[in-house]
Amino acid sequence: MKIKYLGHASLWIEVAGKNIIVDPFITGNPKAAGKINVDDIKADYILITHAHQDHILDVERIAQNNPDALIVSNFEIASYYGNKGFKFHPMNHGGSRVFDFGTLTYVNAVHTSSFPDGSYGGQPGGFVLETDEGNIYIAGDTALTTDMEIIPEMTELDLAVLPIGDNFTMGYRGAIIAADYLEVGLIMGYHFDTFDLIKIDHEKVKQAFDKAGLELVLPEIGDEFELNTEAD
Ligand code: NI
Numbered sequence: 001m002k003i004k005y006l007g008h009a010s011l012w013i014e015v016a017g018k019n020i021i022v023d024p025f026i027t028g029n030p031k032a033a034g035k036i037n038v039d040d041i042k043a044d045y046i047l048i049t050h051a052h053q054d055h056i057l058d059v060e061r062i063a064q065n066n067p068d069a070l071i072v073s074n075f076e077i078a079s080y081y082g083n084k085g086f087k088f089h090p091m092n093h094g095g096s097r098v099f100d101f102g103t104l105t106y107v108n109a110v111h112t113s114s115f116p117d118g119s120y121g122g123q124p125g126g127f128v129l130e131t132d133e134g135n136i137y138i139a140g141d142t143a144l145t146t147d148m149e150i151i152p153e154m155t156e157l158d159l160a161v162l163p164i165g166d167n168f169t170m171g172y173r174g175a176i177i178a179a180d181y182l183e184v185g186l187i188m189g190y191h192f193d194t195f196d197l198i199k200i201d202h203e204k205v206k207q208a209f210d211k212a213g214l215e216l217v218l219p220e221i222g223d224e225f226e227l228n229t230e231a232d
């Protein structure tokens with residue numbers, strides 16, 4: 001599995017020969033300018049955790065560029081795009097579905113989920129992807145919640161992608177506790193540094209993860225990682 005960080009909470013995952021885009025927010029992110037070209041993005045799937053602008057801004061543009069892309073989210077968000085003529089697949093909390101890249105589960109998040117115009121975006125969530133190339137949890141925007149303890153009962157994670165920017169989501173202290181709930185040693189932080197309100201002190205955060213015996217990746221926009229599931 002290959003994971004490319006597109007900035008903020010946006011990911012490009014390549015697994016089983018499929019391109020999966022998560023929460024695309026490129027054109028509204030000045031930090032991504034010159035690093036990510038939204039029109040270069042290939043998508044077989046677009047996963048959306050919740051309806052906030054910083055997670056959906058480029059969904060329609062990417063879906064227009066990739067007319068076969070399937071938009072997967074909670075019932076309200078998926079239906080919203082379905083009503084606009086895009087291909088969609090609705091899910092809801094606790095539900096799993098086998099797709100051609102693996103098994104996808106929409107899991108709980110503690111946050112809110114209105115569309116930019118104020119319309120109802122259902123309840124926010126995160127995703128667990130179980131694939132032949134590794135199992136990952138993408139938390140979306142969320143508080144620390146003991147609901148996360150359910151996930152390792154379901155699957156053994158190789159990586160957790162967790163918000164660490166604080167203010168709108170949990171911060172790094174919450175993410176360290178989340179890693180314990182999730183029984184995972186490898187964390188990729190996201191949802192940080194995009195705006196002043198979520199700026200983090202990289203050294204302080206890295207030291208705290210170090211002290212907790214956890215491996216933290218703080219990606220730069222455009223960074224690509226190969227998920228190594230060889231080691232246990
Ligand atoms: Ni949000």
Ligand code: MN
Nearest residue numbers: 052054055141
């Ligand atoms: Mn957000």
